Amino acid sequence: xxxxxxxKQTRASEEVLVQLKEAILxxxxxxxxxxxxxxxxxEQFQVSRGVVxxxxxxxxxxxxxxxxxxxxxxxxxxxxxxxxxxxGFMDLYLSGRLTIPELNQVRLHIEPExxxxxxxxxxxxxxxxxxEDLAAEREPTTFRADYRQRLTRVHFTLLEMCGNYLxxxxxxxxxxxxxxxxxxxxPEDHNSLHPVGEHDLIVxxxxxxxxxxxxxxxxxxxxxxxxxxxxxDEAFRLSPAMVSTVFQQG
Amino acid sequence: xxxxxxxKQTRASEEVLVQLKEAILxxxxxxxxxxxxxxxxxEQFQVSRGVVxxxxxxxxxxxxxxxxxxxxxxxxxxxxxxxxxxxGFMDLYLSGRLTIPELNQVRLHIEPExxxxxxxxxxxxxxxxxxEDLAAEREPTTFRADYRQRLTRVHFTLLEMCGNYLxxxxxxxxxxxxxxxxxxxxPEDHNSLHPVGEHDLIVxxxxxxxxxxxxxxxxxxxxxxxxxxxxxDEAFRLSPAMVSTVFQQG
DNA sequence: TCGATTGTATTGGTCTTACATTTAATGTTA
DNA sequence: TAACATTAAATGTAAGACCAATACAATCGA
Numbered sequence: 001x002x003x004x005x006x007x008k009q010t011r012a013s014e015e016v017l018v019q020l021k022e023a024i025l026x027x028x029x030x031x032x033x034x035x036x037x038x039x040x041x042x043e044q045f046q047v048s049r050g051v052v053x054x055x056x057x058x059x060x061x062x063x064x065x066x067x068x069x070x071x072x073x074x075x076x077x078x079x080x081x082x083x084x085x086x087x088g089f090m091d092l093y094l095s096g097r098l099t100i101p102e103l104n105q106v107r108l109h110i111e112p113e114x115x116x117x118x119x120x121x122x123x124x125x126x127x128x129x130x131x132e133d134l135a136a137e138r139e140p141t142t143f144r145a146d147y148r149q150r151l152t153r154v155h156f157t158l159l160e161m162c163g164n165y166l167x168x169x170x171x172x173x174x175x176x177x178x179x180x181x182x183x184x185x186x187p188e189d190h191n192s193l194h195p196v197g198e199h200d201l202i203v204x205x206x207x208x209x210x211x212x213x214x215x216x217x218x219x220x221x222x223x224x225x226x227x228x229x230x231x232x233d234e235a236f237r238l239s240p241a242m243v244s245t246v247f248q249q250g
Numbered sequence: 251x252x253x254x255x256x257x258k259q260t261r262a263s264e265e266v267l268v269q270l271k272e273a274i275l276x277x278x279x280x281x282x283x284x285x286x287x288x289x290x291x292x293e294q295f296q297v298s299r300g301v302v303x304x305x306x307x308x309x310x311x312x313x314x315x316x317x318x319x320x321x322x323x324x325x326x327x328x329x330x331x332x333x334x335x336x337x338g339f340m341d342l343y344l345s346g347r348l349t350i351p352e353l354n355q356v357r358l359h360i361e362p363e364x365x366x367x368x369x370x371x372x373x374x375x376x377x378x379x380x381x382e383d384l385a386a387e388r389e390p391t392t393f394r395a396d397y398r399q400r401l402t403r404v405h406f407t408l409l410e411m412c413g414n415y416l417x418x419x420x421x422x423x424x425x426x427x428x429x430x431x432x433x434x435x436x437p438e439d440h441n442s443l444h445p446v447g448e449h450d451l452i453v454x455x456x457x458x459x460x461x462x463x464x465x466x467x468x469x470x471x472x473x474x475x476x477x478x479x480x481x482x483d484e485a486f487r488l489s490p491a492m493v494s495t496v497f498q499q500g
Numbered sequence: 501t502c503g504a505t506t507g508t509a510t511t512g513g514t515c516t517t518a519c520a521t522t523t524a525a526t527g528t529t530a
Numbered sequence: 531t532a533a534c535a536t537t538a539a540a541t542g543t544a545a546g547a548c549c550a551a552t553a554c555a556a557t558c559g560a
Contacts, residue, residue, distance in 0.1 A: 011513075013307060025344045037540060048515045050300050053541090057263060057304040058311045070523030071539040084338035089416075091334065094275045098415050106416045113359050165348050166339075166356045170420060261542070287511060298544045303513085320552030321510040 012047050013054035019045075020055055024064055024077055035065065035075040086173040093177060100181065104226040107174055108219065111155075114171060115202060115218035118161035119211040129157050130203050137196050148179060154199045158206065178229075185232050193228050262297050263304035269295075270305055274314055274327055285315065285325040336423040343427055350431065354476040357424055358469065361405075364421060365452060365468035368411035369461040376411050380453050383407055387446050398429060404449045408456065435482050443478055 023029055036044065041052045056075050059065045063083030065075040092098040118126075133153040141147045152175060159168040182193065198221050205214035273279055286294065291302045306325050309315045313333030315325040342348040368376075383403040391397045405425060409418040432443065448471050455464035 013513090014311070017311065021341075025341060027346070039540085048513095050303070050516095051514070053300070054304055054307040058308050061264070061267065061308045062312075067541070068523085069521070069539095069541045071537095072524060073522080073540045075541095082338075084341065085335060088332075088334035088338055089419075091271075091275060092415070092419060096277070098419075102414045102416045105414055106420070109363050110360070164352045164355055165342070166352045169339075169342060169348075170356070263542090289511080298542095300545095301543070306512095317512070318552090319510095319512045319550070321508095322553060323511045323551080325512090 012045075012051045016041070016045050016047065016052060016055035017058055020059060021064065024059075029077045031077055031079050033077045035077070037074050082169050082173050082176075085169055086176045089173050089177050090180065093181070100230070103174060103177065104222075104229070107171070107178070108222050108226065110167065110171055110174075111222060112215035112219040114162045114167055115158055115206060116211045116215040117163060117167075118158040119206045119209050119214040121161050121163050122206060122209055126157065126161050127207055130154065130207065133157055134199060134203055137199070148182065151194055151196075152179070154203060158202075161206075182229065185229075193232060194225055198225070262295075262301045266291070266295050266297065266302055266305035267308055270309060271314065274309075279327045281327055281329050283327050285327070287324050332419050332423050332426075335419055336426045339423050339427050340430065343431070350480070353424060353427065354472070354479070357421070357428070358472050358476065360417065360421055360424075361472060362465035362469040364408055364412045364417055365456060366461040366465040367413060367417075368408040369456045369459050369464040371411050371413050372456060372459055376407065377457055379407050380404065380457065384449060384453055387449070398432065401444055401446075402429070404453060408452075411456075432479065435479075443482065444475055448475070 020035065029035060035041070035056075038049055038052050038056070042049050045052065056065070056067070059075065060067050063078060063080045066078045067073075067075050089098070093103070133150075136150045136153060139150070141150070155175060156172070159171055162168065202214060202217040202221060205217050270285065279285060285291070285306075288299055288302050288306070292299050295302065306315070306317070309325065310317050313328060313330045316328045317323075317325050339348070343353070383400075386400045386403060389400070391400070402425060406422070409421055412418065452464060452467040452471060455467050
């Protein structure tokens, strides 16, 4: 006969983590706010400093807070967005569970829909941004990373336009993953992988509010891009150099 | 002129985390394997035990390892799958960034495609499983959670059938989130939210290998389900009781 | 002999104390 | 006034002790 309940099955650090995380998610601590110092938290939670640090470390790694040292230092609530999802997808890829063709298949199914929705939500402000994005692509540049960044501005703008935060979160994370892979396999002549001007037809359709055409153009763009990506990838596949490159971007 | 790079910008615990995580992702430690004990890692990394613990705590929270105490205890590599993605979506919802209609819109766009792909990949083994899943729905039950579990077996089987691990990861996580929300708002008479037999037409189409029809049936099923879900949700929206219920499932 | 109990060693969980490092703010000196 | 030194507040790291859980071996009793 077992009359009594077990006392503690959860780790103290997890309790602290849950409470801090809930406080952040509920908005009790907003972006930029500073959590109490470690010593303060040890008093409030009545646990040791090590326990508090374990909880805060988890929050930091998962992107909920950034930590600074010194006076005015501490754990500050970060503008977290897709960090957790991104690293989730990343880990799926790095562990070998997720292949590039699978990734591309999903993007190929979702992003045309994003473009379609974007065309339905077009406003003057967005029209302006899309034009700026296209112009930015043409600017001369020296750094490859910078170039890639500007080539995806159109995609990110369309994501915001589609009006669905979950689509935005998922596709944003998938684009991040694609970036990282491309950074490892991209040839010297990066213009051959993604020439400038490939977004023109998409934007044109979106600006005109033609939803279905926007979806078709997006699909067509992705198909050609993925095709090139696949060709280049084959040369590097299983190359130890590439694998370590992807890891090192951690 | 700053010719030299800073020596250490990363925290020791992050270094340890990266190395352990990479070892797991690379498959150096496989499912079920045991990481060295904390005291052993302390010696190998030449850092204090607290540093090692912070790293391991992150691995544990993110689902990469499970930890047991006692002799034969330690950090064992877990069969991690979608934990990180699931909690990522969960946090988006709990923080209020993601709404239920947005979630449903995405599911409504992706899951018909999953059903379509499943119909193309049908095998005898999967045929058998689908029939079992449908039969399981009919079995009498007492626990609501158990009932929900069995009602989604068809969805999970279709996910496996679609042959794309990323689709599986995303939709699996979204279904988990839906479950959690439903658990908070579900009425006593749970059969009204998702009556038995709603999957029959989907499975019928998949078994016949009719891809487009499978997609249509899936879409139709989700539309009616989300419609009911929406009606019920309105009654509970902003109810403090519900919000805390969702949090408590953490 | 068998079974229950007890001891024991190992491993994670927590606490404490001390010191190092970083850094904003303040004070001080040339 | 500007450059430099001091201070203090916060995180970062280290080391040691002890608690808690538990698999396994040893012991004891019927």
